[in-house]
Amino acid sequence: MAATPAVSVVIPLYNEEESIPDLYAELSAALEALQQPYEVIIVDDGSRDASFERLKAIHTRDPRWQIIRFRRNFGQTAGIMAGFAAAAGAVVVTIDADLQNDPRDIAGLLAKMQEGYDVVSGWRVQRQEPFFTRRLPSISANWLISRTTGVRLHDYGCTLKAYQREVAKNVRLYGDLHRFIPALASQMGVQVAEIPVNDRPRKYGRSKYGISRTFKVFLDLIGVIFVLSYFNRPLRVFGGAGLFTGGLGGLILLYLSYERLIAGRNIGERPLLLLGVLLVVLGVQMISTGLIADMLMRTYYEAQGRPTYFVREHLRRPD
Ligand code: UDP
Numbered sequence: 001m002a003a004t005p006a007v008s009v010v011i012p013l014y015n016e017e018e019s020i021p022d023l024y025a026e027l028s029a030a031l032e033a034l035q036q037p038y039e040v041i042i043v044d045d046g047s048r049d050a051s052f053e054r055l056k057a058i059h060t061r062d063p064r065w066q067i068i069r070f071r072r073n074f075g076q077t078a079g080i081m082a083g084f085a086a087a088a089g090a091v092v093v094t095i096d097a098d099l100q101n102d103p104r105d106i107a108g109l110l111a112k113m114q115e116g117y118d119v120v121s122g123w124r125v126q127r128q129e130p131f132f133t134r135r136l137p138s139i140s141a142n143w144l145i146s147r148t149t150g151v152r153l154h155d156y157g158c159t160l161k162a163y164q165r166e167v168a169k170n171v172r173l174y175g176d177l178h179r180f181i182p183a184l185a186s187q188m189g190v191q192v193a194e195i196p197v198n199d200r201p202r203k204y205g206r207s208k209y210g211i212s213r214t215f216k217v218f219l220d221l222i223g224v225i226f227v228l229s230y231f232n233r234p235l236r237v238f239g240g241a242g243l244f245t246g247g248l249g250g251l252i253l254l255y256l257s258y259e260r261l262i263a264g265r266n267i268g269e270r271p272l273l274l275l276g277v278l279l280v281v282l283g284v285q286m287i288s289t290g291l292i293a294d295m296l297m298r299t300y301y302e303a304q305g306r307p308t309y310f311v312r313e314h315l316r317r318p319d
Pocket residue numbers: 011012013014015016045073074075076079095096097098100206207208209
C-alpha cells in the first residue's frame with residue numbers, strides 16, 4: 001500500500017492539452033525535491049481537447065496522479081472543491097494547470113506553514129499580465145477585499161495557495177468564490193500568511209477568462225461581506241434597522257396622538273402622519289424579515305451538520 005500523502009496538490013484544469021507534459025515534468029520534479037509522500041489530484045473540468053487522454057496516460061504511468069473528470073465544465077471553483085473533497089494529505093496545495101505559477105514555490109509555502117499558519121497564500125509580486133485589464137482590477141479588488149474582510153492579502157487571485165487539511169475540508173464554496181477562501185476561512189479563526197511567488201506568462205493556450213470576470217468578482221465580494229459579517233445572526237442587521245425606524249415612527253405617532261387628543265388639533269392633513277405610519281410599518285417588516293432570515297440560517301447550519309465553531313485544541317483527560 002502506498003504511504004498516506006503528506007501533501008495533496010489540487011489542480012483545476014480546463015482545455016490545457018499543450019501544458020500537460022510540462023506540468024507533469026515540472027510539478028513532479030518540485031514535489032520529488034520535497035522528499036515527502038505526495039499525491040496530485042487533477043480535476044478535468046469538462047475539457048473538450050485531448051487533455052483527458054493525456055491525463056489518463058499520466059495516471060497509468062504514475063498512479064500518484066489521480067484524475068477526476070467532470071461531465072461538463074462546472075468552473076474553477078467547483079474543480080477546487082472536488083479536489084479538496086478527494087484530498088488525503090495533511091496539507092492541500094492548489095495550483096493552476098497552465099504553469100503560470102511556479103511549482104518550485106510549493107516548498108516555500110510549506111516552509112511558511114511550518115511556522116504555524118493554517119493558510120499560506122502566494123503573492124505574485126511581479127505579475128506578467130496586462131495592466132489595465134488584469135492588474136488594475138486586481139489591485140483594487142485586493143484592496144477592497146482586504147479592507148472589508150480584515151484579512152489583508154496582496155493577491156487574493158493567486159491560485160497557488162496552501163491550506164491545512166481542516167481548512168480545505170471545511171470551506172463550502174459555490175459560484176466563483178475560490179479566491180475568497182482566505183477571507184472565508186478567517187471565520188474559522190485560522191492564521192493566514194502570504195509569501196512572494198514567481199509569476200510567469202502563460203506558455204500555451206489562452207486564458208479562460210475575459211474582462212467580465214472583474215464584475216463578477218465585485219458582486220461576489222458583496223456576497224462575501226454579508227456572509228462574513230452577518231451570516232450567523234441576520235436578525236441583528238435587519239432587527240437593528242427595524243427597531244430604529246419603528247421606534248422613530250412610534251415617537252412621531254405618539255406626538256401626533258398628543259396633538260389630537262390633548263391639544264385637540266386636527267392631524268388628518270399633516271404629512272408627518274404618513275411618515276409615522278410608514279416608519280412603523282417598515283420597522284415591523286424589517287424585524288420579521290430578520291426573523292425569517294434567522295430561521296433560514298438555522299436550517300442552513302442544521303441541514304449541513306455544520307458546526308458553528310472550530311476547535312483548535314482539545315486537551316483531554318488521559319485514559
Ligand atoms: N480553469 C478551470 N475551469 C474553468 C476555467 C479555468 O478548471 O472553467 C482552470 C484553468 O485550466 C487553469 C486555472 O483554472 O488551470 C486558471 O485559469 P486561467 O489560467 O485561464 O486564468 P488566468 O490565469 O488567466 O486568471
